[in-house]
Amino acid sequence: MFNERKVAQMAAYLLKKRGGCMAHLKLMKLLYLADREAMARYGVPISGDRVVSMPHGPVLTMTLNLMDGDVESSPNGWDAWISDKANNELSLNRELSEAELDELSQADIEVLEAVWAKFGKMSRWEIRDYTHTLPEWEDPNGSSNAIPHRKILIAMGRSEEEATYFCAEIEAERALDKLFASI
Numbered sequence: 001m002f003n004e005r006k007v008a009q010m011a012a013y014l015l016k017k018r019g020g021c022m023a024h025l026k027l028m029k030l031l032y033l034a035d036r037e038a039m040a041r042y043g044v045p046i047s048g049d050r051v052v053s054m055p056h057g058p059v060l061t062m063t064l065n066l067m068d069g070d071v072e073s074s075p076n077g078w079d080a081w082i083s084d085k086a087n088n089e090l091s092l093n094r095e096l097s098e099a100e101l102d103e104l105s106q107a108d109i110e111v112l113e114a115v116w117a118k119f120g121k122m123s124r125w126e127i128r129d130y131t132h133t134l135p136e137w138e139d140p141n142g143s144s145n146a147i148p149h150r151k152i153l154i155a156m157g158r159s160e161e162e163a164t165y166f167c168a169e170i171e172a173e174r175a176l177d178k179l180f181a182s183i
Contacts, residue, residue: 001177002048002062004077006103010034010046010112011063012081012096013104017116021091024067025056026124029131032058034115036134038108039149040156043166046108048173051152052144057131059144 014030015022035045036058049060065071066078067090073079083091101109119127131137135155136147149170153163 001173002050003103004062004066004074005080007031007047007049007060007063007066008078008081009101009103010108011078011090012092013098013101013109013112014116014120015082015090015092016096017120021089023124024085024088024090026122026127027090028059028064028067029057029124029127030115030119031060031063032131033119033127034111035060036152036156037115038111039152039166040158041111042107043153043158043162044170045149046104046111048170051147051149053137053140053147054144055140055142056128058134058137058147 010031011027014027014034031047032051035047035049035051038044038046047060047063049062052059052061062071066073067082067085069084079093081093081096083093098109104112119130122130132139136151138145148167150163150167153166154160158166
């Protein structure tokens, strides 16, 4: 399930690691790589967002819409944590303590730390180029193409059986979210 507050806290955590400000492109790639790492470790992404291949690499779709201001933020969601994009950069809205990151589990933070340790020093272009080498990304030729979770799970070393199991779990959670959203 996509959780706007959780993805905002993921972004806030990474922005804080970078001193409070980061290129929009780099932040998106770090968020994608965190979801990818969580799938490798636990079988499910942190954000619950849908993933697509775009010209600059894999993208979390709802997160991109929030970053670009294309959708309205929910109360205590994206806008409560992250500023509007300016000069292709995003920044924290305010000082932040880790205790405020109540949507993130210790496992989520460990994933974010691992991703930051591996990719945090890369420039936006280096990390973009890196994501173009990932087996799940395919050049959409100026458009976008969905990246199924199965493809990511298999790229991360999960067996066909594990991928089937975790994809069923992800879809069941989405179905429950849809049901509760209609109530």
